[in-house]
Amino acid sequence: MAKMGHVAYLVAAFLTGVSLSTSAADPAPAVPLPKPLAKVESVVKVWDQAKHNAFTGLIRHTDGAWLCTFREGSAHIPGLDGTIRVIASKDGEKWESRAVLAEKGVDLRDSKICHTPDGRLMLVMGGSYYDGAEPTPDRKRTGMHTRVAFSSDGGATWTPPAKVEGVPDNVWLWRVTWHKGVGYGTVYGIARDGKGNREFAVYRTTDGVKYGDPIDTKVPASGGEATVRFAPDDTMHILFRGEGKTRNAFVGTSKAPYADWNWKDAGRAAQGPNFIRLADGRWVYAGRDFDPKAKTVVGLMTAESLTPLVTLPSGGDTSYPGLVEAEPNLVWVSYYSSHEGKSAIYLAKVRIAKGN
Numbered sequence: 001m002a003k004m005g006h007v008a009y010l011v012a013a014f015l016t017g018v019s020l021s022t023s024a025a026d027p028a029p030a031v032p033l034p035k036p037l038a039k040v041e042s043v044v045k046v047w048d049q050a051k052h053n054a055f056t057g058l059i060r061h062t063d064g065a066w067l068c069t070f071r072e073g074s075a076h077i078p079g080l081d082g083t084i085r086v087i088a089s090k091d092g093e094k095w096e097s098r099a100v101l102a103e104k105g106v107d108l109r110d111s112k113i114c115h116t117p118d119g120r121l122m123l124v125m126g127g128s129y130y131d132g133a134e135p136t137p138d139r140k141r142t143g144m145h146t147r148v149a150f151s152s153d154g155g156a157t158w159t160p161p162a163k164v165e166g167v168p169d170n171v172w173l174w175r176v177t178w179h180k181g182v183g184y185g186t187v188y189g190i191a192r193d194g195k196g197n198r199e200f201a202v203y204r205t206t207d208g209v210k211y212g213d214p215i216d217t218k219v220p221a222s223g224g225e226a227t228v229r230f231a232p233d234d235t236m237h238i239l240f241r242g243e244g245k246t247r248n249a250f251v252g253t254s255k256a257p258y259a260d261w262n263w264k265d266a267g268r269a270a271q272g273p274n275f276i277r278l279a280d281g282r283w284v285y286a287g288r289d290f291d292p293k294a295k296t297v298v299g300l301m302t303a304e305s306l307t308p309l310v311t312l313p314s315g316g317d318t319s320y321p322g323l324v325e326a327e328p329n330l331v332w333v334s335y336y337s338s339h340e341g342k343s344a345i346y347l348a349k350v351r352i353a354k355g356n
Contacts, residue, residue: 038298038309041330041349046095047087048344052076055110055272056345058322058334062119066092067155068322068334069111069123070345072100076317078130078139084111084123086155092332092347101149103127103161108147110320112175116183121151122208124176124185125161146173148208166211167203173211177228183208184215186238188224200240202228202258215258221250221265227274229283239266239273239285239301247290249273253303268299268306272320275301279328280355286333288319296321296335298350312348315339329354 047053050072057069066089073082084101101108101123109126116122127147130139147161167173171189178184183205200219203211219240226240238252242265249270254261270287277283283301288294289308296318299308318337326332326349333348 036309037300037353039351039353040310040312041351043313043346043348044093045340046089046334046345046347047085048342050074050085052079052343053345054317054336054343055320056322056334056336057111057113057123058324058332058347059113059115059121060324060326061121061154062115063154065090065154066324066332067098067113067121068095068345068347069113070334070336071109071111071125073107076343078107078128078141081105081107082109084108084125086113086123086158088155092349098155099151099158101125101158101161103147105129106147106161108161110174113322114176114178116150116208117178117181121155122176123149123151123158123161124164124173125149126172126174127161127163143170144172145169146171150208162209164211165209166205171199172224173203174225175227176205176208177230179230179234182206184228184236185211186226186228187211187214188226200224200226202236202238217252217254217258218261218263219250219252220263223250225271225273229275229277231277237275237283237303239270239275239287241271241273241287242269247271249287249306251301251303251305262303264304266301266304266306268308270306274321274323276323276325276331278325278331278352282352282355284323284325284331284352286321286323286335294318296337298331298333298348300352309352310350312350313337313339313346317343 071082074080086099087095088098089095107128111125128144149158176183176185188200202215204213221242223241223243240250247269249266273287275285285301286298289297296314297308314337316338322334
């Protein structure tokens, strides 16, 4: 019999059911695929009671309860006046409403939750005003001023939303991060250079209400939303939402006293940006990416780039994540998405592979 070629042998074996044994003439066994760098362990929808549920914040309180905050409204914008809801859970599976914050005639938006140095819970939220005596879906915004509220009982009761001081009208104080007794809030607002670029700076506070002493970060891009975090050596890191043609985010770093900045184009979009430092020292980020459609991703961040690792079930109107490392290398991610037809709040648990 003529010698059968290797490919013909494989085909014949497949058709006849003959098992293939490994020999010197056979190809080497397949190399095992590398383990994924991250894995979505679970995703649950935690809230969808309003017509539009969006813009999340997530925190684990000192009593062990998980708190998630978000805006409830009739549409993304303008819609009717939005309210801020706080929901709580012991396990991340079953959630119940703990509080609702509202202000007559004001659209409360995009709340960010944190702990103050004295242990209180603090909510920072936008407060938008619209034309017309009554709230209608086609109103136009006429102004805004950031609000703040505090809770001393685990988020059950809150002080009435009050205007922050020291931040001008029509300038958005988007998120506050506390470090060694000082709160650092990213602030962006109306362009005054005549070129359509939004102004951006980091304001400081010691009480959460009064802000000033702005840091000019010299960010080389137009954008707005940004998150500040600190390394153990006090280096400030900023993840900044870019609005250029590529929509790429920018990563900025600066050592105290934060006068000199190094900015890098991160190579990816990150809208509604958030990031945290893991216990092992790596940075994990989340935000809205486009490849080519909108989606919420979780990945690794360095001082120079963003590397998406997983895409959460998401699409359409989506992003604005909250991030907490629940245990080493397990990150809980709150976010919103309309991929199931209605903008709803979700919680994902993402396992990040251990670093080398």
